[in-house]
Amino acid sequence: MSDLLVTGGQVLRPDMTVERADVLVDQDAGTIEAVGDPGGGDDELDAAGGLVIPGLVNTHTHVAMTLLRGLADDKPLDAWLREDIWPVEAELTPEDIRVGAELGLIEMIKSGTTALSDMYFAVEEIAQAVEQAGVRARLGYTAVTVGKDDEGARADLERSLEVAQEFDGAADGRIRTTFQPHSLTTVGEQFLREFVPQANEAGLATHLHANETPDEVGPIVEEHGVRPLAYAEDLGLLAGETYVAHGVHVDDSEIELLVETDTGVAHCPASNMKLASGMAPVQDMLDAGVTVGIGTDGAASNNDLDMFDEMRDAAMLGKLAAEDASAVDAPTVVEMATANGADLLGFDSGRIEPGANADLAVLNLDVPHLTPAHDLVSHLAYAARGSDVRHTVADGQVLMRDREVTVFDEDRVREAAVDHADALVERAM
Numbered sequence: 001m002s003d004l005l006v007t008g009g010q011v012l013r014p015d016m017t018v019e020r021a022d023v024l025v026d027q028d029a030g031t032i033e034a035v036g037d038p039g040g041g042d043d044e045l046d047a048a049g050g051l052v053i054p055g056l057v058n059t060h061t062h063v064a065m066t067l068l069r070g071l072a073d074d075k076p077l078d079a080w081l082r083e084d085i086w087p088v089e090a091e092l093t094p095e096d097i098r099v100g101a102e103l104g105l106i107e108m109i110k111s112g113t114t115a116l117s118d119m120y121f122a123v124e125e126i127a128q129a130v131e132q133a134g135v136r137a138r139l140g141y142t143a144v145t146v147g148k149d150d151e152g153a154r155a156d157l158e159r160s161l162e163v164a165q166e167f168d169g170a171a172d173g174r175i176r177t178t179f180q181p182h183s184l185t186t187v188g189e190q191f192l193r194e195f196v197p198q199a200n201e202a203g204l205a206t207h208l209h210a211n212e213t214p215d216e217v218g219p220i221v222e223e224h225g226v227r228p229l230a231y232a233e234d235l236g237l238l239a240g241e242t243y244v245a246h247g248v249h250v251d252d253s254e255i256e257l258l259v260e261t262d263t264g265v266a267h268c269p270a271s272n273m274k275l276a277s278g279m280a281p282v283q284d285m286l287d288a289g290v291t292v293g294i295g296t297d298g299a300a301s302n303n304d305l306d307m308f309d310e311m312r313d314a315a316m317l318g319k320l321a322a323e324d325a326s327a328v329d330a331p332t333v334v335e336m337a338t339a340n341g342a343d344l345l346g347f348d349s350g351r352i353e354p355g356a357n358a359d360l361a362v363l364n365l366d367v368p369h370l371t372p373a374h375d376l377v378s379h380l381a382y383a384a385r386g387s388d389v390r391h392t393v394a395d396g397q398v399l400m401r402d403r404e405v406t407v408f409d410e411d412r413v414r415e416a417a418v419d420h421a422d423a424l425v426e427r428a429m
């Protein structure tokens with residue numbers, strides 16, 4: 001049996017208090033053994049002058065989209081996808097997706113993220129990258145039927161079902177899966193009516209984009225006479241373990257539906273601001289009892305994968321949306337990025353307590369922008385940056401020690417990413 005002692009730091013506890021404590025990790029089980037003054041440990045991780053926090057949970061991303069970062073900015077969602085992103089994605093090779101995923105996972109590890117929920121294609125490549133990275137992930141193959149004939153559309157949804165079944169439990173259980181219709185407007189009704197019941201019968205969790213822009217809501221109301229989430233419920237999409245990405249334009253009846261069906265929301269504030277999609281009513285959803293996590297979305301609409309940026313954005317945008325400076329306060333936003341996110345993805349992570357998964361990050365507090373330290377939860381929400389993370393641990397394994405990523409050759413991946421991105425752009429243009 002091997003143990004790791006995270007020693008000398010302060011620790012963020014599940015009730016959002018901070019106390020001086022060591023954390024003993026059972027590396028074989030990948031869980032937290034004790035918090036306090038347990039002693040022991042075959043290996044040590046120095047947390048002196050630091051804060052030990054649960055690893056951050058990115059509840060909605062497209063990790064391989066790092067290769068498309070900065071390729072197309074300053075457009076609304078529909079034009080951005082159709083004019084810029086989809087034509088380039090059509091040229092992606094599995095090797096591109098592998099390198100893009102590795103780059104994104106390095107960026108995540110370097111900014112304290114230990115779990116993610118991903119939507120993309122070439123999932124076998126992403127799964128291998130996640131296995132090597134050592135993080136936890138909900139993965140899936142995203143089905144889009146617009147622009148496809150009947151055969152192509154059905155093949156896409158069948159692939160989404162197959163991938164969800166094939167990869168569930170991979171990487172010693174660190175990988176779980178979801179069935180993934182892309183959205184309610186990019187997958188035709190006849191296909192949703194055929195395949196959603198199959199996903200539910202197979203007991204698959206479901207993840208989809210929903211209520212992201214007004215342009216997406218309007219046509220559904222026109223065609224079906226009901227709000228998008230009522231349409232989703234009618235299709236059976238909210239019957240199982242489901243979480244939607246965005247949930248920006250949800251009205252009160254839809255918030256009620258989210259609560260009744262125990263459907264979670266992956267809130268993506270930076271992407272929503274950059275694409276001018278709108279302001280999600282986060283405080284209203286939280287008040288009603290919806291589980292709301294935080295996601296970066298892809299690096300092409302953010303344009304980074306730093307969950308500290310995202311916490312700050314979620315707090316700021318949440319206040320603006322509620323027209324209330326006390327809305328989405330610091331403890332709430334930290335909880336959204338940790339425990340809520342883990343609950344959404346079904347991982348026993350996001351809390352530093354005995355028995356929970358040993359997924360954690362150690363921040364260096366000895367920097368000017370975190371001085372003085374009146375309130376460390378405030379610092380996590382409003383002042384800390386991904387680059388303040390000193391060590392990252394997931395499933396009990398050290399993925400980054402003193403900012404050195406141990407699971408990838410960072411320089412090699414960066415060089416490969418530049419080569420693949422250049423060749424991709426050349427093919428696509």
Ligand SMILES: CSC[C@H]1O[C@@H](n2cnc3c(O)ncnc32)[C@H](O)[C@@H]1O
Binds near residue numbers: 298301
């Ligand atoms: C077919 S894989 C997933 C698909 O989603 C696209 N995408 C990236 N960001 C968003 C977003 O905010 N809303 C909808 N779709 C998005 C991505 O480019 C892939 O094509």
Ligand SMILES: [Zn+2]
Binds near residue numbers: 060061062209245297
């Ligand atoms: Zn997305």
